[in-house]
Amino acid sequence: xxxxxxxxxxFLDAPFDTVIDVRAPSEFAEDHVPGAINLPVLSDVERxxxxxxxxxxxxxxxxxGAALVARNAADHIEGPLADKEGGWQPLxxxxxxxxxxxxxxxILRQIGWRVEVVEGGYKSWRKAVIGMLYDxxxxxxxxxxxxNTGTAKTDLLQRVAAxxxxxxxxxxxxxxxxxxxxxxxxxxxxxxxESRLAAALAxxxxxxxxxxxxxxxxxxxxxxxxxxxxxxxxAPRIEVSAQLSARARYLAEAYADLxxxxxxxxxxxxxxxxxxxxxxxxAWREMAARGDVVELAAALMAQHxxxxxxxxxxxxxxxxxxxxxxxxxSVAAREDAAAGITRFMEQL
Numbered sequence: 572x573x574x575x576x577x578x579x580x581x582f583l584d585a586p587f588d589t590v591i592d593v594r595a596p597s598e599f600a601e602d603h604v605p606g607a608i609n610l611p612v613l614s615d616v617e618r619x620x621x622x623x624x625x626x627x628x629x630x631x632x633x634x635x636g637a638a639l640v641a642r643n644a645a646d647h648i649e650g651p652l653a654d655k656e657g658g659w660q661p662l663x664x665x666x667x668x669x670x671x672x673x674x675x676x677x678i679l680r681q682i683g684w685r686v687e688v689v690e691g692g693y694k695s696w697r698k699a700v701i702g703m704l705y706d707x708x709x710x711x712x713x714x715x716x717x718x719n720t721g722t723a724k725t726d727l728l729q730r731v732a733a734x735x736x737x738x739x740x741x742x743x744x745x746x747x748x749x750x751x752x753x754x755x756x757x758x759x760x761x762x763x764x765e766s767r768l769a770a771a772l773a774x775x776x777x778x779x780x781x782x783x784x785x786x787x788x789x790x791x792x793x794x795x796x797x798x799x800x801x802x803x804x805x806a807p808r809i810e811v812s813a814q815l816s817a818r819a820r821y822l823a824e825a826y827a828d829l830x831x832x833x834x835x836x837x838x839x840x841x842x843x844x845x846x847x848x849x850x851x852x853x854a855w856r857e858m859a860a861r862g863d864v865v866e867l868a869a870a871l872m873a874q875h876x877x878x879x880x881x882x883x884x885x886x887x888x889x890x891x892x893x894x895x896x897x898x899x900x901s902v903a904a905r906e907d908a909a910a911g912i913t914r915f916m917e918q919l
Contacts, residue, residue: 573690587662604761605770639908664689704796710777713806715784721818730909747791807890813897821870
């Protein structure tokens with residue numbers, strides 16, 4: 572039997588114990604239903620092999636595919652599924668709800684497990700994500716937390732969340748801190764990023780205000796989807812500010828991992844040459860080489876990031892709901908600011 576889902580919310584609310592993606596590992600790595608596990612019935616190499624044979628003989632390809640699926644299914648049953656009891660209820664999907672998912676589901680049903688197959692497979696999930704993030708306005712009440720580089724926006728977002736405020740952590744979902752210095756490791760593929768976003772938004776209450784950090788339309792290598800970007804551009808903002816010296820000290824601590832890697836820091840600074848020229852970037856590289864991290868942070872903000880932020884704000888002409896002065900940006904000051912922002916959000 573197959574079951575149809577029309578929206579992201581329906582997928583996430585489906586009452587199944589385990590969601591199983593039986594596609595090849597490379598397909599799963601690019602994108603999958605959040606929370607799904609990968610039990611491929613054909614590896615990437617096997618899938619390519621079956622495809623090659625299919626061009627010569629569909630019958631021989633189906634015969635080969637059946638043998639490979641049966642062999643891999645046995646490995647999964649004796650391995651990851653070995654501890655599943657009789658009442659276990661899995662939901663299975665492949666690319667489009669065809670032979671791979673149905674072949675695996677038949678075997679699981681013969682064991683006695685109550686398994687369902689997603690009608691339309693992964694393509695139906697992708698269609699639901701596109702419908703949510705591309706095709707219609709989002710229903711959420713967005714409020715942006717805005718401020719120049721170094722005003723601890725991500726830190727404040729996390730502190731508001733800890734106090735029960737409703738937040739969307741775009742940088743966490745994108746695995747990037749939003750600037751050329753912001754790499755946090757490998758980013759997800761664009762489709763994977765959008766799936767994570769859709770799942771996060773589906774779990775949030777549209778009736779409550781939703782705090783999001785003001786970002787550009789790109790976070791690292793990823794693009795913010797159109798519906799979300801439109802909502803962010805139209806959203807009112809809470810502005811946070813602090814003196815340049817306090818921001819420089821905070822930024823030097825926040826990016827300590829990058830500062831300690833001189834080679835990586837130099838490579839990131841080189842990316843600014845087309846925007847700032849060799850002379851200015853050479854001066855920044857000298858600061859980095861001397862270990863003048865706070866001075867470097869202040870120079871980068873004053874000469875590069877602050878002017879760019881001002882231009883971006885001028886384009887959007889945002890509505891400012893409130894202003895928060897972070898003072899010396901100590902932990903206590905940030906905690907007080909988060910408490911004030913949380914109270915303000917509760918009144919909206």
